[in-house]
Amino acid sequence: MIKDNHILLGVTGGIAAYKSVELLRLLKKAGADVHVVMTEAARHFVGRTTFEVLSENPVITDLWKDTGSSVAHIDVASLADGAVIAPATANCIAKLAQGLADDALTTTFLAVTSPILVCPSMNTDMYQNLRVQRNLDLLEQDGLHILDPDEGVLACKTVGAGRLPEPWFILDRITAMLNPKDLKGKRLLISAGPTREAIDPVRYISNHSSGRMGYAVAAAAEKRGGEVTLVSGPVDLAPPPGVGLISVETCDQMARAMLDELPRADIIIKVAAVADYRPVHQEELKIKKTVGQTQMTLSMTENTDILKKIGELKTDQQFLVGFAAETHDLEVHARMKMEKKNLDMIVANMVGGEDSGFQSRTNKVKIFSKDGNFRDVPLMEKTKVADIVLDTILGHLG
Numbered sequence: 519m520i521k522d523n524h525i526l527l528g529v530t531g532g533i534a535a536y537k538s539v540e541l542l543r544l545l546k547k548a549g550a551d552v553h554v555v556m557t558e559a560a561r562h563f564v565g566r567t568t569f570e571v572l573s574e575n576p577v578i579t580d581l582w583k584d585t586g587s588s589v590a591h592i593d594v595a596s597l598a599d600g601a602v603i604a605p606a607t608a609n610c611i612a613k614l615a616q617g618l619a620d621d622a623l624t625t626t627f628l629a630v631t632s633p634i635l636v637c638p639s640m641n642t643d644m645y646q647n648l649r650v651q652r653n654l655d656l657l658e659q660d661g662l663h664i665l666d667p668d669e670g671v672l673a674c675k676t677v678g679a680g681r682l683p684e685p686w687f688i689l690d691r692i693t694a695m696l697n698p699k700d701l702k703g704k705r706l707l708i709s710a711g712p713t714r715e716a717i718d719p720v721r722y723i724s725n726h727s728s729g730r731m732g733y734a735v736a737a738a739a740e741k742r743g744g745e746v747t748l749v750s751g752p753v754d755l756a757p758p759p760g761v762g763l764i765s766v767e768t769c770d771q772m773a774r775a776m777l778d779e780l781p782r783a784d785i786i787i788k789v790a791a792v793a794d795y796r797p798v799h800q801e802e803l804k805i806k807k808t809v810g811q812t813q814m815t816l817s818m819t820e821n822t823d824i825l826k827k828i829g830e831l832k833t834d835q836q837f838l839v840g841f842a843a844e845t846h847d848l849e850v851h852a853r854m855k856m857e858k859k860n861l862d863m864i865v866a867n868m869v870g871g872e873d874s875g876f877q878s879r880t881n882k883v884k885i886f887s888k889d890g891n892f893r894d895v896p897l898m899e900k901t902k903v904a905d906i907v908l909d910t911i912l913g914h915l916g
């Protein structure tokens with residue numbers, strides 16, 4: 519979501535400056551073009567060459583001698599789609615709050631017109647000092663974004679608030695800051711992962727769903743300002759930050775959770791791969807192998823089609839999206855499911871291939887809408903597919 523964005527990374531002189539190297543690496547990996555501006559004090563902790571090599575851009579440390587252009591700091595400030603200071607010392611925060619511009623970093627940041635994320639990091643007593651808090655309040659009132667520090671053991675051996683959050687989390691917050699909150703005020707109900715239907719205490723029927731697609735949709739929706747409830751079958755994924763998680767195992771449990779939450783939802787996206795049938799009997803004791811028995815038959819009974827049920831209950835104000843997992847005749851089956859389950863939109867993907875489907879990190883989907891619209895989405899990361907699905911939904915909602 520920040521691919522091809524120009525990001526300005528400010529580094530000030532705190533021990534956590536080493537983490538900004540990792541942040542730079544993650545920003546580059548996400549496809550951003552990064553310019554770094556450092557204070558003199560920051561150079562006591564990390565060398566400019568490290569930032570120069572990793573960013574593949576000149577680093578600004580001095581307004582007078584570093585770069586070819588005498589207005590390089592203005593160039594990088596106006597180029598920036600977003601800016602971050604990590605770590606931000608008490609001194610830097612005070613100068614920003616007062617609009618001081620007495621070094622390369624503060625001068626450059628004064629010229630930034632795009633969103634700015636400030637990540638304070640310092641000793642707990644310094645951080646809690648009223649003057650620092652007052653300056654942070656001023657920055658917030660001015661529209662800058664503040665990322666609260668983590669609590670933990672600090673370099674000075676004290677325990678408390680002041681640690682710079684992990685680089686992946688800072689990247690997450692930069693991404694959230696730069697992406698429009700176009701789902702603000704919308705409540706999304708999303709299901710993900712497989713269901714498990716018990717045969718006996720040790721065996722179950724399930725499928726290969728990893729939950730990645732549904733979790734990607736939930737994470738993207740939250741980043742775009744949506745209020746997200748995620749009903750998830752058993753998966754090995756951490757719940758996306760800010761998302762309300764309801765963990766379930768069986769189709770029955772998923773149905774109950776989804777139907778309970780349904781009245782509060784504006785957009786329902788059913789990504790889960792639900793077992794269509796469950797064993798008629800769930801044996802209380804483990805089924806033992808019978809000597810001489812070479813075949814066994816398991817009687818199954820139909821599960822509720824949750825999506826179909828929601829399609830019957832939904833109001834005209836609710837937008838309902840299904841996913842279709844197909845191995846053949848994708849378009850025919852997807853359109854039939856959309857019709858049969860009264861969906862507004864269906865996202866169809868071929869499963870069974872290596873680069874799309876259940877276990878893969880990428881997906882290749884076709885999106886069909888009730889009004890006849892069609893979108894062929896080429897192979898890409900599931901996280902990006904998630905945004906395209908949300909874009910398409912918003913397109914329909916006007």
Ligand code: CTP
Pocket residue numbers: 769788789790791792793794821822823824825826839840841842843844855
């Ligand atoms: N679905 C559901 N409840 C079920 C089965 C499926 O809610 N018992 C939903 C899935 O979450 C998905 C959509 O229906 O959004 C399509 O699921 P899929 O497994 O592709 O299709 P089925 O309707 O089960 O049909 P088939 O298995 O015959 O392809």
